[in-house]
Amino acid sequence: MTMKILVPVKRVVDANVRVRIGSAGTVDTTGLKMSLNPFDECAVEQALRLREAGIASSVTVLTCGLPVCQDVLRTALAMGADDAVLIDTASASPDSLGIARLLHAFMITDAGADAYGLVLCGKQAIDDDIGGVAAMLAALLGWPQALNASAIEVAGRGWLVTCGDDAGTATWRLDGPAVVSADLRLADPRRVTLPSIVKAKQKPLRTLDAATYSFPLEAQTRIVEMSEPAVRQPGIKVADTAALLGAIGSQRLFQNVGA
Amino acid sequence: MSHYDFIVIGAGVIGASVAHHLATLGAGRVLVVDRGTIGAGTTSQSSGLLRTHYSVRQNVELARSSWHAFNNFAAYVDDDEASCGLVKCGYMICAPEGDKLAPLQASLDAQRGMGIEVQLLSRNEARERLPIAHFDDAALIGYEPEAGFADAYLVATGFARSARRRGVKFMENTTVTGLVRDGRRVVGIETSAGKFSCGTLISTQNIWTPELAGWIGVPLPVKPERHTVLALECDAAPYTFSMPAFKDLGSPGMLYFRSYGGSQMLVSEGVVGETLNAPETEQGDISLDYVGEVGAQVAERFTAYEMAGLASSWTGVYDVTPDWNPVLGPVGDIEGLVAGFGFSGHGFKLSPGIGKILAQHALGQPTDVALAPYALDRFTSGALLLGKYGSGAVS
Numbered sequence: 024m025t026m027k028i029l030v031p032v033k034r035v036v037d038a039n040v041r042v043r044i045g046s047a048g049t050v051d052t053t054g055l056k057m058s059l060n061p062f063d064e065c066a067v068e069q070a071l072r073l074r075e076a077g078i079a080s081s082v083t084v085l086t087c088g089l090p091v092c093q094d095v096l097r098t099a100l101a102m103g104a105d106d107a108v109l110i111d112t113a114s115a116s117p118d119s120l121g122i123a124r125l126l127h128a129f130m131i132t133d134a135g136a137d138a139y140g141l142v143l144c145g146k147q148a149i150d151d152d153i154g155g156v157a158a159m160l161a162a163l164l165g166w167p168q169a170l171n172a173s174a175i176e177v178a179g180r181g182w183l184v185t186c187g188d189d190a191g192t193a194t195w196r197l198d199g200p201a202v203v204s205a206d207l208r209l210a211d212p213r214r215v216t217l218p219s220i221v222k223a224k225q226k227p228l229r230t231l232d233a234a235t236y237s238f239p240l241e242a243q244t245r246i247v248e249m250s251e252p253a254v255r256q257p258g259i260k261v262a263d264t265a266a267l268l269g270a271i272g273s274q275r276l277f278q279n280v281g282a
Numbered sequence: 283m284s285h286y287d288f289i290v291i292g293a294g295v296i297g298a299s300v301a302h303h304l305a306t307l308g309a310g311r312v313l314v315v316d317r318g319t320i321g322a323g324t325t326s327q328s329s330g331l332l333r334t335h336y337s338v339r340q341n342v343e344l345a346r347s348s349w350h351a352f353n354n355f356a357a358y359v360d361d362d363e364a365s366c367g368l369v370k371c372g373y374m375i376c377a378p379e380g381d382k383l384a385p386l387q388a389s390l391d392a393q394r395g396m397g398i399e400v401q402l403l404s405r406n407e408a409r410e411r412l413p414i415a416h417f418d419d420a421a422l423i424g425y426e427p428e429a430g431f432a433d434a435y436l437v438a439t440g441f442a443r444s445a446r447r448r449g450v451k452f453m454e455n456t457t458v459t460g461l462v463r464d465g466r467r468v469v470g471i472e473t474s475a476g477k478f479s480c481g482t483l484i485s486t487q488n489i490w491t492p493e494l495a496g497w498i499g500v501p502l503p504v505k506p507e508r509h510t511v512l513a514l515e516c517d518a519a520p521y522t523f524s525m526p527a528f529k530d531l532g533s534p535g536m537l538y539f540r541s542y543g544g545s546q547m548l549v550s551e552g553v554v555g556e557t558l559n560a561p562e563t564e565q566g567d568i569s570l571d572y573v574g575e576v577g578a579q580v581a582e583r584f585t586a587y588e589m590a591g592l593a594s595s596w597t598g599v600y601d602v603t604p605d606w607n608p609v610l611g612p613v614g615d616i617e618g619l620v621a622g623f624g625f626s627g628h629g630f631k632l633s634p635g636i637g638k639i640l641a642q643h644a645l646g647q648p649t650d651v652a653l654a655p656y657a658l659d660r661f662t663s664g665a666l667l668l669g670k671y672g673s674g675a676v677s
Contacts, residue, residue, distance in 0.1 A: 216589060
């Protein structure tokens with residue numbers, strides 16, 4: 024099967040860092056540990072497994088952002104991706120739709136011997152938690168989509184994808200090329216090895232200028248205000264079991280059970 | 283305003299140790315305040331190495347008394363359930379021909395002169411203890427059996443629990459905003475939870491010591507420096523708990539190593555790190571290039587690790603002074619104040635001993651180890667405590 028996989032990824036503040044709102048009213052990430060978005064890391068891993076199983080011919084990782092975002096592309100290349108693309112957005116700060124449009128534009132102009140048969144990405148980025156790009160890209164491409172996937176296998180000319188939702192899990196059959204977004208359960212990411220870090224430096228990393236795709240990248244959403252989450256209130260001590268039951272009862276903790 | 287005989291600022295491993303020793307030495311009412319929680323600042327980022335190998339003699343003395351505490355931690359804090367997480371795997375240090383050889387020889391001789399067991403190993407003997415490394419270039423290999431590593435967070439909380447049991451009050455998430463002064467004398471602190479008066483104030487503020495400098499108007503030479511630690515995994519050559527911690531003076535980064543979790547390798551550079559503009563313990567960025575560079579150094583000594591995987595990586599922050607040794611004792615002409623800062627990446631292994639001598643000094647008792655060499659005025663008098671290996675935490 025001659026098919027490529029595209030894995031769009033995002034550079035985010037590391038999951039172990041506690042971000043704070045700076046004096047400018049925004050999150051200042053200068054000097055903080057940055058990482059490949061953990062959901063995207065699972066997507067990269069799954070894509071590599073599909074390539075290693077002979078289902079795909081190559082894995083391309085792509086990110087939209089400033090040149091500094093190349094570091095997460097290098098991480099993905101060190102994991103084993105074949106090539107990488109940075110779409111340099113310069114001063115623009117596109118929102119989910121802007122990113123989806125850039126990905127769409129890239130995919131229809133990035134002609135190669137093999138076509139993309141699968142877009143596999145994280146179900147959300149851990150910084151904004153929006154999770155909009157996969158669905159928007161599927162709409163722009165007119166491809167079927169399966170979000171929050173915990174398992175994927177090839178099925179004829181399409182895919183069989185197991186997804187989690189509020190009611191449990193559902194298995195979807197997607198015909199033809201598809202967009203799938205990864206849950207953390209999809210695939211446990213492999214470790215970057217020292218030789219692969221060296222090898223990654225030799226792999227192709229293209230930089231494209233977002234301005235060459237002539238559509239406006241301004242975000243259609245605007246952040247009005249950022250604030251720290253409410254400080255957790257300390258617990259209370261109760262005298263006995265009766266008081267405990269009373270305290271729990273007054274909290275209406277279980278009102279939505281079964282909803 | 284509540285009054286305490288002693289107030290300690292900082293509940294890291296040093297502050298908690300001071301509190302424990304104040305309590306056991308009969309200090310009366312003691313309060314410890316911390317901006318965060320016990321042991322959650324730079325303490326929690328320590329690699330935890332324990333050794334008595336130092337080129338500065340006073341440090342050997344402090345490290346020896348501290349090792350005794352770590353090696354008998356439950357008895358030391360008089361709590362059967364207390365543990366410092368000690369892994370007594372020994373400590374090996376090697377140097378090739380070159381500029382590190384003479385200092386290593388001198389340090390090993392000095393340790394032996396002080397009655398510390400130090401063995402000189404042949405290359406083969408070294409390989410028996412650490413079979414995942416080679417020693418083809420080693421001109422001198424020293425081995426201390428009474429050494430290893432422990433868990434700095436457990437030690438901080440262990441000392442804090444002991445202090446609490448003896449009546450010391452801890453206030454966490456309480457920020458000190460300034461001092462209460464009576465002329466040249468410190469008589470209390472102002473905090474986010476109100477004012478408290480004290481007979482003596484002990485500052486163990488680590489990278490936040492510049493705040494103290496601002497309050498007292500005395501320059502204190504300490505800066506925060508970030509260091510990176512990697513955990514590598516190599517199935518072909520696991521670094522087990524029975525293998526000694528290891529210092530490679532022959533590597534460009536003067537790397538130190540130890541087992542991490544019984545199979546992975548913890549490795550970090552023992553040279554100057556990245557100076558931060560402001561004190562903070564948040565995780566810093568670690569580039570893949572840096573991992574590659576350190577990994578290449580690792581593979582020079584541990585050949586199988588050329589195929590190793592990066593299991594995890596993190597950063598920790600040192601409070602570094604110009605000579606990479608701490609300042610202990612009074613500062614300037616301020617009365618009622620005792621300071622301990624500038625541990626320069628090797629405070630944990632000295633923390634029991636330092637906590638004790640700071641407590642002894644605050645109580646007006648003779649100190650087990652002389653404080654004078656650690657005085658602040660060494661930076662003006664020129665009597666620096668320079669380690670023989672150059673700048674770095676081996677000191």
